[in-house]
Amino acid sequence: MNIRENVPIAELTTMRLGGPARYVIEIEEDKDLAEAYHFAQDKNLPTYILGSGSNVIGRDGGFDGVILVNRLRGIYVIDSDQTSIRLCAKSGELLDDLVEYSVKLWNGEGFGYSGIEALSKVPGTVGAMPVQNVGAYGQEAKQVLHSVCVYDCRDNCFKHMMADELDLGYRHSIFNTGDGVGRYFITSVTVELRKTQLTPPFYTSLQAYLDEREITDYSPQVIRDAVAAIRASKLPDPAVEASAGSFFKNVYLNETEAKAAEAKGIPVWDGGKVPSGWLIEQAGLKGKDYFGMRVSEKAALVLINDHAKSYSDLAQAREAIVSAVFEKYGYRLEQEPMEIGEA
Ligand SMILES: Cc1cc2nc3c(=O)[nH]c(=O)nc-3n(C[C@H](O)[C@H](O)[C@H](O)COP(=O)(O)OP(=O)(O)OC[C@H]3O[C@@H](n4cnc5c(N)ncnc54)[C@H](O)[C@@H]3O)c2cc1C
Structure with a gap:
């Protein structure tokens, strides 16, 4: 079992922020798990499970515990x-x-x-x-x-x-x-x-992509290629531009709230979902830079770490965006990625 000490969480997560984890263990086989949890229990330390770290944010104080990085294959x-x-x-x-x-x-x-x-x-x-x-x-x-x-x-x-x-x-x-x-x-x-095969109607942007190209073959490979092309055109590759999750969850409304939102011209999908990306865009935040964190020009739900130095830069950027949307629409956006460690 491979155990490393004092590994920056920034190296294990796609937002590339976060102080050191006391221990990191790579789980390569099922049997490593009992041993790894034993190791943590013996030392009375908490554990945290990580896949590729694309929906997790590390905090500045690091993690005084054991991060288990998943390498199980097959x-x-x-x-x-x-x-x-x-x-x-x-x-x-x-x-x-x-x-x-x-x-x-x-x-x-x-x-x-x-x-x-x-x-x-x-x-x-x-x-x-x-x-x-x-x-x-x-x-x-x-x-x-x-x-x-x-x-x-x-x-x-x-x-x-x-x-x-x-x-x-x-x-x-x-x-x-x-x-x-x-x-x-x-x-x-x-x-x-x-x-x-999937049958139309498809998700709006997927449908538009297929219609524009007059594609009527809906085989899994064709849909995969279409989705891959749409995503490449608007979402950052986290290996190139540091980001995590969709940074904010969509807003969910009850029936009365949904009717009130629609009356104000706010889009409500599937009976109650308000796309947070739309709210951020309408609040004029696309492309804005806050404390080294940039709201993506292509997809407003994506927050890119251009040159933030710490979790605290991210926290200030988040607050600026949440406040701007709240002031304009009265909805408080919630962060999607989970956080590891101490602020
Ligand atoms: C550019 C970009 C686009 C994205 N687009 C989408 C999207 O379209 N739809 C969507 O749903 N998400 C999206 N995400 C979020 C992300 O892709 C998903 O949440 C993904 O499932 C995270 O996988 P991960 O291996 O990186 O998990 P991690 O970020 O490593 O972990 C995420 C959470 O899962 C837990 N976890 C991880 N592995 C295990 C395990 N084996 N057992 C128990 N708990 C575990 C972790 O403890 C953590 O709480 C996007 C992220 C980025 C950066």
Whole structure:
């Protein structure tokens, strides 16, 4: 087991901020988990699980504990029938690699299974997918998740959990709420995909992309390519420009609030969702720089770390954006990425 000391969280996360973690352990096999949790329990230190760090922000004081970095690898076909297939991926695989694998599989009549093709190019690992019920372009993890295997560090054992035990909702699951936070290390994820194609109407920007190019082939590979092209045109590659998450969650309104919003000309999708990117853009913040953090010109929900020196720069930038939107619209935006360590 590879144990490193005093590793800057900035090196482990795509926003590239954050002081040192006291210990970092790379989890390469399931059996490393018992040993790693033992190590932390022996020293009476807290643990934090990291995939590729694209939805987590490190704080300046670092983390006086043990960060477990997920390096579990492997993708397997579990079973298939006339209409569907079950794929199991070890949780350290990149989600995009699982998508690629699924769209290239021969299904008996053609290539590709449908269910996660619209999640193409979402940064991060398979293990993080159930944590916030990853979603993009009309698909979300909840629609395809069959089950997960986890290491439960409270009971010190491996468990198998079915999708309906995970309380999956918008950016929500048992893994990021209540006493489930930090308790389960997801070691593998099984998804059930279908031998079908998506049918229109698609998510607005995907539909527009397909219409403009008169594309009527909706095979998983074609949808994957379309989503990849749309994302490349407006979202930063975190390997090139430091950023995390969508920085803000969308705003969810009840029926009365939604009617009031619509009467003011605010877009409300799916009965209650106000796109935070729209609010930020309308508040005139696109391209603005606050304390070294820049609101992306292409996608207002993305906050890019151009030259912020610390978490405290980010906190001030966040407050400036939240206040500007609150003053204009009365909605208080909430940050999506979780935080590690002391401020
Ligand atoms: C440019 C950009 C675009 C993005 N677009 C989208 C998008 O379209 N849709 C979307 O939903 N998200 C999006 N995100 C957010 C991010 O891609 C997802 O949240 C992704 O699932 C994070 O994966 P990760 O491996 O980097 O997780 P991390 O950031 O490392 O961890 C995220 C959380 O999950 C927990 N976790 C990670 N692995 C495990 C595990 N094995 N077991 C238990 N807990 C675990 C961590 O403790 C942490 O709380 C985007 C991020 C960026 C930077």
